[in-house]
Amino acid sequence: MIGDKKTYWYRIRNNRCLIPVTGIYEYREVKGFKNKIPYHVSLEGRKGFYVPALYQVSQEVDQHSGELYNLASFTMITRHANEKMQWIHNAGDNKHRMPLFLTPEIEHAWVLDALGDDDMDEFFHFEMPSDAIAHYPVYSIRSRKPKPEGIIPDAYYDWGTKLPVYGREEPPAEQASLF
Template sequence: MCYDISFSSNVQLITDYLPDLVVDAQLPIDFDLTLHVMAQAYRKYPVIIFEDDTYKLKSFEWGVIADYMNTPEKVKQSRQYMCNAQSEKIINDKKSFWRRIRSKRCLIPVTGIYEHREIKGWKNKVPYFIRLKDRPMFCIPGLYHYSPLPDVETGEIKGTFTLITRSANSVMKQIHNGGPNVFRMPMFLPKELEMRWLQPGLTDEDIQQVLDFEMPSETLDYWPVFTIRSTKPRPDNQDKTAPFTWPNLPPLGVDESTEQKNLFS
């Protein structure tokens, strides 16, 4: 699944991408902290919705709080599983919560995402940064929902969102090659399909046509980085998303090696 995303710019990049966008005057986003955002931190993140015939940029929390999570205990227990929505369940699974909220569509602006690669014989997974070529920013489609529980301190009804994933293309299968949700990737779209995702009144067939799109592998840029979630400083003092040379790293598609220098020891 995709639990780590990056936005390495500011709100101006988003408004340049979508000039008609109305930015929430109370957008409490610190863009100095969005170089890496992890799903289960449930932090506020800028999300684009189409509401009242207007494109709006709002601050929602990553991780949907569904209607059945009507106590703090249920939220704590179940929210961790609501950060990603499998594309296959949005239309075809009639019991899925994602189908129930399929009309609440949003876009999640990113400059890239992170994913881990497993290599047999290595103690640590190798982190990668992935982005789309020739697009300094793009948007991952998602779904949003307002929490059934008001904030205990402010009384605010929080907006929450989930990020849509699909089966991986050939490159992403070689990067996201292990774990309980192996061979999946975020839904990447060309800009025209991003905008279509936000259009009101889409039929189930229209929605499915968008969800069926697979971003070709050759449109991706990707490279190893030093770490995703660790706070250990990079030995080369470079940016978190900068390429990092891992000693003895086998090429993609070769997932077995007997040597790894443990950079975290």
């Protein structure tokens, strides 16, 4: 990635920024469920953290007035998912991807002016360990329908015993009747 000087990424590689987050949301396909299950994903022991990104500011023309204005945009850096995120982000065109989660020290280093291409390559090879990632299912994050009474948008939601726990692909077996 670093050496490919023809890519757009290469041209904006020095426009580094950090996106402040308290977590991200990701969907998991679960056998036996009609819809994918949304999960809140964060870093263990951190109420907030930063995800590295690249930004650009382009000059655009207002089609009605002809005036010039600046339009800023950014893109979050992602990588191949670690074991836990592969389990959560297990379907779709970009399955097995995850944001480039970093330690606090590496987050701060991401925006240093002195960061060179070789240094950035080290960032891209950093993998947050699975045990450093916290996750829990939530009710819904995209629906326009009102949530049922008492559902808090980003709070833990109990989908019942059919939802497998991390590390097990199949839901827990139903207890057989003793009678």
